[in-house]
Amino acid sequence: MPKTLSINGERKEWLYLLRGRKEAPFAPHEIETVSAPGKDGAHLGKTNVELKRIDQPIGFTVRDEEHEQELLDELNAFLLTQENAEIQFDNVPGKTYIGRVTGSISDYSRPAPTLRKGTITFLCESYKYGPEIEAKLSDQATMINVEGTQAAKPTFTLDVLAPITFAMVSDGDEYMMIGRPVEVDQTVVDTRILLLEEYGESLDTWSSTGTSVDGDVSGEMGVDGTGITIASYGSGDGWHGPAMMKEVDPAQDFEVEMYCRVDADDPDATYRIEFYLFDENNNVLGKMAIMDSTASLSRYSAEARYGEFFGWGTNYKINSENYWRFDNHFHGVLRFRREGQTFKFYVAQVGTGITENHYDSLTSWFLDAENEYQGRLKYVQVHMGTYGSIGVPNVPRINSIKAYELSEELEDETPYIAYEGDQVTFDHENEAILINGEDATYLKDFGASYFELPLGNNNLAVLPGNNKLKGAVHYRPTYK
Structure with a gap:
């Protein structure tokens, strides 16, 4: 079978590697030199390892000119990555290069009616790697x-x-x-006391009594063992959907964190996944949400608000003005933290892999200088909704929600x-x-x-x- 290459695990079996590959045995090593006034020669300093260049001839066969253009379009999409990629060549088995294409296939030619060939140049990191x-x-x-x-x-x-x-x-x-x-x-002290931990195994300890959202409460929530899901949105002309609330031990300083995900393959789908926080007198301390409020377009935004709803954007520290993405998928975390007069809001996507690191994050702050929102946290409410009957997402889920009481660390702790x-x-x-x-x-x-x-x-x-x-x-x- 002809040898080919892969980029980020993707292969094109119709693309094959030709002889004539050019790659130096190792990347260029450049030694810095330091001259001393009044002395001959120079001192050898730090060694800098430069990038590695690989010139790899490739070839492929075509049926006709139309097929050739189709393959060239496919080749361009395959080769031209905006970020560094993992590159593996069949003629260098067991090794992975990190880099991307540079230049163009300037020697592209048609040596026979159905044969096309040229040379791809890769600029790669100094070293290559074996399997993890x-x-x-x-x-x-x-x-x-x-x-x-x-x-x-x-x-x-x-x-x-x-x-x-x-x-x-x-x-x-x-x-x-x-x-x-x-x-x-x-x-040893515990500065984070767990008040609430829910992974969607059961909602027996939650209640729909007393729930209140920006819109109408209707429908029913469900669980599937991996999170809180939607059993029914109910009905309504505006924003509507189910909500459930849980009482926690009152906490002055606190942190609430929700992991959630949603896929909306239908551009008409609208959704919001939210949590609301209330004090002992049922005053709204604030809320956070991920939502898509647009029809005929896949576009989501995050929201973080202190206090109750006074009008769009009035008391929002995060909204579509500073966190707005053209995408149909969100898998991430929303976090609301209050310590003293300081509110901290955080939203981020969560990656996959060994570390599941956060990315595309935003942090915003609010200082409650007038002490308007200092009631103790007493109720945590979750809500999932949609707008009218335009369309709904296919996978809305609250993977987990946790609440903690926060305390300060003393000098001898x-x-x-x-x-x-x-x-x-x-x-x-x-x-x-x-x-x-x-x-x-x-x-x-x-x-x-x-x-x-x-x-x-x-x-x-x-x-x-x-x-x-x-x-x-x-x-x-x-x-x-």
């Missing part, structure tokens, strides 16, 4: 044998099994750590930084620290570093022990 390797880690040293010709940059994922005040990975010489261990004269079910990520490739996909670099220990895994045996351990963390390391063997 995963190894389990524990608080006992685990030996990892790293192959390749260059040190590897690992990603560590630590699943939290019990509340922790710190998380650390070490190779015996270097370490990465967030938080801090407990000193013998300090007390050490707080928990992560809880059961959380995941800590140390990404040494991109120099990032995440908790549940969100940046946590502010917790990094001063002496910690994004260390590499040198070739050969590496002894790695995670702390704390006592079955508080379940760790894994992911890395790709690196080659010049």
